[in-house]
Every structure is written in structure tokens, then in C-alpha cells.
Amino acid sequence: MWLYNALNVLIAIAVIIAVLYLLFRLFVLKQGNEEVVLLPKRKTAFQVADMSFDSVTLFCDIPFVNKGRQNGTIMDLFPRHLLPEEQFDKVKVETWAMDLDRPRHDNYFEAIIIKPKKGGTIRVYVKLIGKSGNIREDIKGFPYMNIDVLYQVVGREDWHIDKARIRLQPEEVELALGH
Amino acid sequence: MAELELVCVPTRILTDNDDIVDAIVEFGGHNIGPEDIVCVAESVVAITQGQFTRPEELNPSWQARLINRFIHPDGSMSSIYGMQAAMEIDGKWKVLGAFILGAIAKVFRKPGVFYAIARAASLADDVTGTMPPFDKHIVHGPKNSDQVAEKIVTRTGCYGAVVADVNDLKRSAILGTSRGIDAKKIAQLLIDNPFGNDSQMTPIVIIKNYASVSAAK
Secondary structure, eight states: OHHHHHHHHHHHHHHHHHHHHHHHHHHHHHOOOOOOOEEEGGGOOOOEEEEEEEEEEEEEEEEEOOOSSOOOOEEEEEEEEEOOOOTSSSEEEEEEEEEETTSSSOOOOEEEEETTEEEEEEEEEEEEEESSSSOOOOOOOOEEEEEEEEEEEESSSOOOEEEEEEEOOOOHHHHHHHH | OOOOOOEEOOOOOOTTTTTTTHHHHHHHGGGOOOOOEEEEEHHHHHHHTTOOOOOOOOOHHHHHHHHGGGGGGTTTTGGGGHHHHHHHHHOOOHHHHHHHHHHHHHHHTTTTHHHHHOOHHHBBTTSSOOOOOGGEEOOOSSOOHHHHHHHHHHHOOOEEEEEEEEEETTTEEEEOTTTTOOOOHHHTTTTTTTSSTTTTTSOOEETTTTTHHHHHH
16 A cells, blocks of 8 residues: 555655646747847948058958847857868968957957847958058959858857858959959 | 045956055055955956856856846846856755745745845846956855955954945945954945946045044044
């Protein structure tokens, strides 16, 4: 008899835990998470920020938004340019990014909290430095260049890294140089 | 007659390579007298003690995943890593117990029980809570605040010292004092947050002439 009673108690405890867990999961589902995303399709065209004899610096703006229902934090963000020497070997490339609301040029991305349904703008800079010292000559034949913008986000759930891809088109470079 | 004056002492960014007492002597030593109270921001004391961690270094427990869901979204404990960081200090079962007791206390309209029990949770600053390069870290509360305050008095010859946790929301708490200092009085003097919002840039505040003004009252 005692075994039967003990079994009943164990089953009751298991059912209570299962019900509480289910209620918690429903609560989490209703509460939601952050959903911070960059919107590369809405990026602006590249424009000239600075130009010298040997280099040109371009920038474009990419909006971001927190589509989720909880605060999200961009802990870190950086651009990764993809121009292998097999594709084009006449320029050296430097890229960096910043939050337009907190401009800085040290390539350090200050962590920011984004409230639900709010957003902002990331500015991505690309500096092309001619290897011969004459950017107008070196840039001739420049193909397109993909840039991945990697960003680390954290909220009520585990941190994760996402990336958004933008592209610097040869026409944008030519336009910038007045070709 | 001397008057109370709050003097902010700017420093460079202090890190875990610094000693807070050495920094006080270096940046504010010339301005500290025997009648003064030296106040230092708790987050900077914690940073110089190496009391910080990164989310990447933490493995959130189920307790952290559970409790953080019930914390206000603007609180440091609303992130699983902030919660886990507090649990690394206080223990996950203690924080869970504090949460349950806090929830029961709230039913009886007694707020603040959770943070009163889980002290590490009340002192932790989540990611973005401090200035770069510590904006990507979770900064815990400082260790041995009373001893830090005593060391400051011994090195500088000031009247007293405190480790303070002050913010722009009119919250002022003293975490540690040197002997004989009335924490409540000092907390009241710091209520307008003279450290500024980015307390890492002016982490030291000197209350000038405190001893003589207190004696005259």
C-alpha cells in the first residue's frame, strides 16, 4: 500500500512540475525575445567621406531595428571586407563601423541597448588605399566588393552572432572618383 | 568658516591593471586634506579588483533562465548573463531562494526583498552598464569595501573614505566606509550623483571640509 501511495505522490509531483514548466514556456512565448536585425536592403549608396591622392574613403548607412518584444543589446559589431588578392590586388582595404548616434573613429563599437520596435543606423566606412600611391590609377578595373557586417546580440536568451552582407559596386567607386 | 564642497577628480580609464588607492593618490592626492572625505565609485573599485566577467565566459543555468524572465526589462538581471553572473557570486540556489521569497513578499506589497538577499544581483552592472572597454562586460560589486576605504584613509591622511554606489535616478548607497563615518550622511551628500553618468571618467569625489563642517553643526 505504501508503495502505491509513494508512487501517487511522485506522479503528482511530476505532473505539477510538468504543468509549471508548460506554463512557464507559454509565458516565455508570450513575453517574446529580442530580434535585432540589420537591414542591408535599405542601405544608402556609398558616398565619399574623404579623398587624397593615394586613398579614398567611402561610407554608407545601414538601418537596424529590434523587431522583437524584448530589449536587445548589440554587444559588438564590425565589418569584414571580402576582396581577395586573386580578385583584385591593386588596393589595400580598411573598413570600420560605428553607431551614427555615437560617432567614433577608433573602430571600437560601443555596446548599445535597443528597445523593442526601436532602431538606429550603422555607418560603415571603406578606405581604399592605392598600392602604387595613386588611387585614381590603382582603382581602375575595381570589381565589386562584398562586406559582411557581423554583430553580436544578447537579450533574455543566449548571445548570438549574425551577419548582414552589403556590396560596394564598381559604379559607386567610379562615381566617387568622378570617372 | 569653511564650507562643504564636492570636488570631482577626473582620471584616465582605470582597469584591472590599476590599484584604486594608488590611482586616488596619483590623480587626487594633491587635493585631499585631513578634513576631507574621499568617495570612490563602486564600479571602478570593482574593475580595479578584477571583479568583472564576459557573457562569453558564462554558462547560464536553468535557474538563471527561469528568473531573468520575471525581472523588469530595464534591470541588469533581465539578461540571463547578468543573472548568471550574480549567481556565480551568490550561488544559484541562494538567488533562486531570494527570488521565491521576493515574489512572496511582493504579494504582501513589500518590494526589494530579492535584491536585499541577493546582494550580487543588486550590485552587478550588465553589458553597457559601464564605459568602454568594460561596456562588453558584466561588472560585479566590489570586494572588501570597508578595507578599501581604510586603505584610502591610511594612504592619503584624509578624514574618511567611502565606496559609493550612486546613479542619476537619485539612488545613493554607501557600500563601505572607513571607521567612524556615517554612511547615511555621506549618501545624502552624494544624492545628486557628482560622479556623473559615466562615473569611470570621474570616479573619485572629494567632499572638502567635511570634518570641520560636521563638527560645527
